Amino acid sequence: MPLTVFRDAVVWTGLPTPPGAGQPPTALAVRDGRIEAVGAAAEALAGAADELLDLGGGLLMPAFGDGHCHPDQGGFEALGPRIRPCTSVHELVTEVGRYAAAHPEAEWILGGSYDSTLAPDGLFDARWLDAAVPDRPVALRAWDYHTLWCNTEAMRRAGLDDSVQDSERGRFARRPDGSLLGTMVEWDAVDAVLGAAPARSLDERTRALAVATRGYAAAGVTWIQDAWVEHEAVDAYLAAARQGVLATRVNLALRADPSRWREQLAEFAADRDRIEAAGSDRLTVRTVKFFVDGIIENRTAALLEPYADDPCARGMPLWAAAELRAALVEIDRLGLQPHLHAIGDAGIRTALDAVAHLTEVRGSRDRRPVIAHVQLVDPADLPRFAELGVIANIEPLWLQPDPAMTDLTMPRLGEARSRQQYPLGSLLGSGARVSFGSDWPVSDHRPLTGLPVSVTRQTPQRRPEGGWLPQERIDIETAMSCYTAGVAHQAMADDRGVLAPGRVADLVWLDRDPRDRDPHDVPGTTVLGTWLAGRRIYGTHG
Known part of the structure; x- marks a missing residue:
């Protein structure tokens, strides 16, 4: 079994530093995808190494994970019109x-x-799109991803007219005269339009998926939770695994539909079984996704008390x-x-x-x-x-108080409830386990962009001074652990997330140690290499 020794870099193991431990380790040995030794014991193996990697400084640490993202949607964004x-x-x-002009063959422009902050109240008019693309x-x-903007032709193809009614799970925005505006809110309204569009090809x-997972590998990530997988997407994941284009591990969360979840149970079991039968070490189905509510910005998140700007x-x-x-x-019966x-x-x-009932x-x-998300928590529910x-x-x-927060969220909640948002420090202080995610493409998939916000609770412009809800800030090592050991715990991968003998060698090499930088400078850190079970999936080394 080949032996690889990494040396000449600070090694952050992700484990507590024992008192009097002295200088941090600077070497790590890997054999057959697992860590053989750390520190002096690893350095002693350098002479016997089949591969010796002198890293030339920087930080070697457990690879990051993403506990909640949507890789196919992120990949589609990269392939479609660049509107982000x-x-x-x-x-x-x-x-x-x-x-549209560059793709005359496209039947639909998706x-x-x-x-959403570019139009008042997040409401966009179909006629604005009609001016650019009237015929498709x-x-x-x-x-x-809870709201959709479409043109008039899309509504026509979907068979929607002014007589359509809102449902319990969807709302059709309207102009003052009652006509359809072109903004669809939540499931039934969004699906009414997208259901008429042709399905994405395999x-x-x-x-x-190839584009998305390559991007994650370049960000130092080796495991991601696809948090919204429809049945028809499973074939694409199987094809990607067979073709060897999944750069990272992916666990699938199959979406449970509240209107047909009982019929889906057999489907869930079958999808899990065929992915297990495929035998890919990068693809699993262990999770089911439930959308319990919507989002605050369009007033579909479920609140205990009415919205501040709409008492009804x-x-x-x-x-x-x-x-x-x-x-x-x-x-749970399905495991x-x-x-x-x-x-x-x-x-x-x-x-x-x-969850209490389940137990x-x-x-x-x-x-x-x-x-996932845990935005507005009643204090009684924290423990x-x-x-x-x-x-x-x-x-x-x-x-952070970015425009979406200040322009859309805070006016919906009012001052008192706005101060209860994202109680990260309080959750950790209560003993709760926390994992970090991106919800990509909702926000940036790179962990190095998320780290400083959890530490400062400020915008990139360093506002507000002292941080928004500063009592909920955490230190940089805790934030790093939420992206590493925290996500590994969520993944039920207790042999990953920290660097210790016997653990899986999922590693990321950074050009600088985030702990030594101003938090706002951390996004400028460069990922120099990423290894999945000891195999390099990103970067080169001379």
Whole structure:
């Protein structure tokens, strides 16, 4: 079995430093994908190494993970119209027109993800897109992926007219005269449009996954949780695995539909079985995704009290509480892990109640349920995460008063509830386990961009002074652990996430140590190499 020795770099193991330990280790030995030795014991093996890598400084640490993302959607964004960088409605429309002209073969123009703050209240008019593309349907996802903007032709193809009615799980925005505006909010309304579009081809899906996972490898990430997988996407993952284009490990969370989850149980089991039969070391199906509610920005997150700017609204619960409890019990019988999107305080309470019911019915076991985003938590529910063994998956880039927060979120919540958002420090202080994610393409997939926000709770412009809700800030090593050991715990990969003999050698080599930098300078750190089980998946070394 070949032996590789890494040396001449500070090695951060991710483990507590023993008192009086002296200087940090500078070498690490890997054999057959696992760590053989750390520090002086690794240096002593250098003479016997089959491969000796002198790193020339920087930091060698456990590879990052992403506990919540959407790689296929991120890959599609890279392949479609590039609207994410656009800073005005005019730029959006111009880019869509450019893409349509360059792709006359495209029956539909599909893309994402536009900045919802570019139009008042996040509402976009179909006629703006009609001016650029009047003769083909256009459907664009907002950056929250809970909202869609389309042109008039897309609504016509979908059979939508002014007579369409809102549902419990979807809202059609309207102009003052009652006509459809062109902005669709949440599942039923979004799906009413996208259901008319042609399905992505297997080749398109596979290319998107290849692009996405290569991007993750370049960011120092070796494991990602795809947190929203429809049944038809499983074939693309299998094809990508067969073709060897998955650069990272991916675990799939199959989405449970509240209207048909019982029929889906056999589907979930079959999809898991065929992926296990494929035998890929980079692809698993161990999780089921539940969208418990929506998002605050479009008033669909479920709140305990009405929205501050709409006293008639408390959000859009997507699951009846009893159905959610029953569904968690049944997926537990399949041995699958629940992963629950919950944003509002009522949504989070519903999710916690469902996990508590699951424990009562099925007993205690190491199931590691996940509640993702954990934005607005009622103080009474904070200790329940640790008590129930629920992992809080948090997206650190959201912990800042950026325009989406100040222009859309805070006006919806009001001052008092705005101060209860993303209680990261309080969760960790309570003993809860925390993993970090990106929700990419909602926000940047690179962990090095998320690290400083969890430490400072400031925008890149260093605002506000002292940080937003500074009592919830954490230190840089804790933040690094949330991206490494925290995500490994979520992945049920107890042999990853720290560097110690016998652990899997998932590694990232950075040109500088983030612990030695001003947190705002951390995004300028360069990933020089990424290794998955001792095999390099990104970078070169002379």
